[in-house]
Amino acid sequence: NEMKGVYSSPDQLHYRALKKALFRGHPVYSVDSGGDPRAIPSLTYEAFAAFHQTYYHPSNARIYVYADETQLPLEQRLALLEQWLGEFEANEAALDETIPWQPLETEPYEVSEGYPVDAAASSAHTQFVTLGWLFPPTPLDAKTKLALNILNDLLLGKPSSALQKPLLESKLGASVVGGGYGASLQQAAFSIGLKGVADGEVHKQQVVELILKSLDEIGATGFADEAVEASMNTAEFRLRAASASPMKGLSYMMGAMSEWTYGRDPIEPLRFEAALAELRSEVEASGGEVFVRLLRSYVLENNHRVTLTLRPKPDLGAELQAAEEEELAQVRSSLSAAELKALQEETKALRAAQAAPDDPADLARLPVLSTSDLDTAFKTIPIATDKLSFGDGRTASLLAHELPTDGLVYLNVGIDMSGLPLDDVPYVPLLTQMMSQLGTDSTSELAFSRRVGASTGGLGVSTLTSAKPGSQNSAGRPDEMAAYLLLSGRATAAKAEQLFELAAQMLTATNLDNRDRAIEMLKAAISRDEAAVVSS
Numbered sequence: 001n002e003m004k005g006v007y008s009s010p011d012q013l014h015y016r017a018l019k020k021a022l023f024r025g026h027p028v029y030s031v032d033s034g035g036d037p038r039a040i041p042s043l044t045y046e047a048f049a050a051f052h053q054t055y056y057h058p059s060n061a062r063i064y065v066y067a068d069e070t071q072l073p074l075e076q077r078l079a080l081l082e083q084w085l086g087e088f089e090a091n092e093a094a095l096d097e098t099i100p101w102q103p104l105e106t107e108p109y110e111v112s113e114g115y116p117v118d119a120a121a122s123s124a125h126t127q128f129v130t131l132g133w134l135f136p137p138t139p140l141d142a143k144t145k146l147a148l149n150i151l152n153d154l155l156l157g158k159p160s161s162a163l164q165k166p167l168l169e170s171k172l173g174a175s176v177v178g179g180g181y182g183a184s185l186q187q188a189a190f191s192i193g194l195k196g197v198a199d200g201e202v203h204k205q206q207v208v209e210l211i212l213k214s215l216d217e218i219g220a221t222g223f224a225d226e227a228v229e230a231s232m233n234t235a236e237f238r239l240r241a242a243s244a245s246p247m248k249g250l251s252y253m254m255g256a257m258s259e260w261t262y263g264r265d266p267i268e269p270l271r272f273e274a275a276l277a278e279l280r281s282e283v284e285a286s287g288g289e290v291f292v293r294l295l296r297s298y299v300l301e302n303n304h305r306v307t308l309t310l311r312p313k314p315d316l317g318a319e320l321q322a323a324e325e326e327e328l329a330q331v332r333s334s335l336s337a338a339e340l341k342a343l344q345e346e347t348k349a350l351r352a353a354q355a356a357p358d359d360p361a362d363l364a365r366l367p368v369l370s371t372s373d374l375d376t377a378f379k380t381i382p383i384a385t386d387k388l389s390f391g392d393g394r395t396a397s398l399l400a401h402e403l404p405t406d407g408l409v410y411l412n413v414g415i416d417m418s419g420l421p422l423d424d425v426p427y428v429p430l431l432t433q434m435m436s437q438l439g440t441d442s443t444s445e446l447a448f449s450r451r452v453g454a455s456t457g458g459l460g461v462s463t464l465t466s467a468k469p470g471s472q473n474s475a476g477r478p479d480e481m482a483a484y485l486l487l488s489g490r491a492t493a494a495k496a497e498q499l500f501e502l503a504a505q506m507l508t509a510t511n512l513d514n515r516d517r518a519i520e521m522l523k524a525a526i527s528r529d530e531a532a533v534v535s536s
Contacts (some may be wrong), residue, residue, distance in 0.1 A: 003037045008317075011531045012113045014128045014177060014195070015311050021111040022134045023102050029185060037318070043326065059082075059091040062260050066249030069198075099135030099186050104304040104511055111306055114313035116320070121368045126280070128310035129207040130178050130193025131300045137187060142268055142275040145183060146235065148298070151291040152181035155224050155229040156192070158453075159437050159517075160446040162223065164191065166214045168520055172207050173197040175524035185263045190299055193308070196527050204309055216335075219300050223288035230453025232283065237457035239272045241408060241490070256361065279371075400424040408457070409496045414464065414484035428463055433521050436460040437487060445517075448505075455498035459489035459506065 006012050016032055023029035034044075053058075065077050115128075140148070155163040156176070167176050174196025181190050192211060199497050242251040254269060260266035282290050335343065386398040417428070436459075439445035452459045464486040487507060491499035 003032075003035050003040065006034060007037055008116065009531055010128070010195070010310070011114045011116070011511065013113075014130070014308075016310050017111070017129055017134055017310055018178070018191055018306075019185075021308045022132050022191075023187075024111075026100070026102050028099050029102070029187075033335050035340055038324070041324075051332075051442055054091060054093045057091040058088050060256065062266075064253045064256060066232065066252060071333075075288060102134060102187055104134060104136060104302075106303055108303060108305040108307070110309070111312065112309040114311050114316050117312040125199045125312060126174070126196045127198075127204065128177060128195045128308070129173070129191060129197050129204045129314060130191055130308045130310075131208065131211050132178070132189060132191035132306045132308060133299050134304045134306075135188040135190070135298055135302070139262075139264060140183070140188060143278050144294075146272065146275050147279055147290065147294055148181050148183070148188070150228075150231045150235050151294050152190075154227055154233055154288075154291060155178045155218070156293075157231065157234070158449045160449045162227070163211075164213055165446075166210065166262070167192075167194060170194075170206075170210055171520075172203065172210065174527040185259070196523065198534065199311060207437055208307055215295070215300060219292055219295055222292045224450075225287060226289070226447075226450045226454065228283060228288045229241065230450045232280070234453050235457075237490075237492075239276065241457055292344070301367035329492075380506050407493050409493050409499065410489075411487075411489045411499055413487040413503060415481040415486075416509075417463075417485055420483075428485070429525070430462060430518065430521060432461040434512060434518060435487075435510045437521075438511045438514050438517055441511050442509065444506070445511075445514075447504075448468045451498075452502055453503065455495045456489055456491040459487070459499070459502055461487050461506065 007066040020030050047396045063081060065072070067077070130481070153161070155161055157164075159165065159168055164176055167173070173194025175194070176192070178191035178193045180192060182188065194207050197207055242248055242255075245251060255269035256266035279290070293325055332340070382402050384402075386400070388396045388398050420428075437445065437449075437450035443451070464484045466482055468482050487503055489499050489503055
């Protein structure tokens, strides 16, 4: 039932169909790790248990510990692991880390699939059209991965980016899909497309031609120096900000797992300084040509290119349901009366076992945290308060916190929305998106986004709601809730002044007259909401 829910989402179906199309015939990546609902009924308990015992065995585990040596010395860590793992025998089958590489196709190819859709939905006559490229079957070094991430930002990082802009402005679809550069699997790929495209071959070809034409033009003209500097700064800031995050241990683990899972060096993703310095040196010498070469090598001159079309099929859901019922009827007819009775009794026993409370003795074996495990020391956050005066009688509270942030400055500006009429509340999400993306009255969307990228680690507008101090957190008492329009940004201390200047422009001079972009945003929001409703 869970996977049926997943397979009812067109976006999920698109993601799975794209991976299957890129890795057609692959023993791992062409199948669904969550299970295709059509295949799950054929899974036997014995096969399920054998798979679990092999691959969910400690021999197949990657164990990562992030702790201060004074808090958990190495000897204690190893003793703890020995306590838990000493009872298991090594499983040689689980030690096989080999996932085969996918050989590249020599010619582009096409794949077309259908997705179930409600005939009355607005998406009933729209399709997904996506182009995907699979990268060569060889590991990528740290510098190349970093450069490909920056290339992806240049192409798709913002609505004004080189590839996303023509796709959005074409009005051929509701929103961009595909995700761009992806390296979460052993073999990297690049994909881009549109959803909400009018059904039919003509519209499909228009999208394909637009993507290829746009990529060719980018390959011929390259990237502006300002765009390259902004994307380089964004990438560097993201790398350095991880070490200042309270979740840095988790961030380091995810970076390590991206290589460790495939039998490669888990420490390499953490050593970004050398790769960053080498890439900066190349960019200083060759500018944006560094990224154009990557675009040509991995995309433009790569013949392993699939055109995936996911078309609406209003009758598909009923067809799948009928096929399942027919299969179940065949199974039922193959059982004798005694076998059917035994199956019914087994099902009753299973449901009774599932509903029964757990044995207290079993629960006692589970490790749990107690209040004594919590740090009782009260952490005092330093705070300095002041008042800002606007010269017309209006003031604002200023709160400053001196914290260890590795030289980064974080800015939050909260504007009270409690006086906003309820009729205007539904428009707030659109307002925050427009303020974050549309540039200002004097600076274009493209130029403003480049200034933000070159000077900050990000700047945007969102909303914040919380209970007022001393309230009862009651949903039935809206007067006890506080709501704010929240502008958030971050920058290095050396660029704090630019951060404040850009924040002021975003708050006071956003170009809210761009009707076309507002409509594009609304169409994308409608598409997301419809997909969310369908999948739920």
